[in-house]
Amino acid sequence: MKHAFRWVIAASLLFGAGTVMAANDTPVGTWKTIDDESGQAKSIVEITDNNGELQAHIVKLLNRSPEDIARDGAVAMCRKCDGERKDKPVEGMNIMWGVHRDDDVWDGGRILDPKSGKIYKVKLSMLDGGQKLNVRGYIGFSWVGRSQTWERQP
Template sequence: MLHRSFHKAQKTGYKAGLCCLTENPMRKSLFTLALALAALPFASTAQSNNPLLGKWTTLDDETGRAMTVVEIYPAQNGTLAARIVENIAAPPTCSKCSGSNKDKSIIGMPVLWNIRNENGNWGGGNGLKPSTGDTFRVRSVELAENGTRLRVTGCKGPFCRTATWQRRE
């Protein structure tokens, strides 16, 4: 088959190589699908054993009371993100948010995004605290107490606060 493709390439002026695999729309689709499937195990392996992934209960900074359940999941380009998946005791909508999140349900709302691994430390990116509508820069996301707690440190200007989340079973 490659021999025929090579001769076809010579007749049509194409150079031998991938052009013959991708000139036919059906072959191009199959070739693209094969490449994507071949890369899939490598992409999922990098994130699947990440101890930050999963569901966490957020705790009120002042009372320690459970507020929401947040899911941390792999996002684009090796980053992590988190969204609210269950409301326990928080206001049901983001009334203090601005822009597109104003008065929207907090279920499904992103609370962390673009969290990057830099030399083994997770941080960077941004966050949203729906109860206040504040956005912040994420300084760090760190496991604590043998992986049962997560400390999320966010900063607004020079001021930083750390929230503690508890792993869900």
């Protein structure tokens, strides 16, 4: 009886560790975005899986400059966006859609830069054991574009 109890505890610990590891091998989760030009944290983004399609929305903007606040007001609006996103609040906005897994990368979708209003193709790849995410936005070929490294949040 004592031996069986130990086995159940060991199996539970192993299963729990496997679950945590599996969660870090996908972009699904909450991320702090880091601006590739300034190195500053810009936002908290949540990536979700909707039937195999990754989507992302902005949970919170960080480190807004006094100039940004003076220009946009207390609630940042997507002033340069087109269509349904035009003049809508950036917080809560869906900024990434149509992304699907392709081996060890996720691509095929689009990502919006709310600051410029531009939409880019996007490619995601995991770094540092799933603690960082390389987000590559590009037009045309992926080698012509910009990358940001996002940090996983607890």
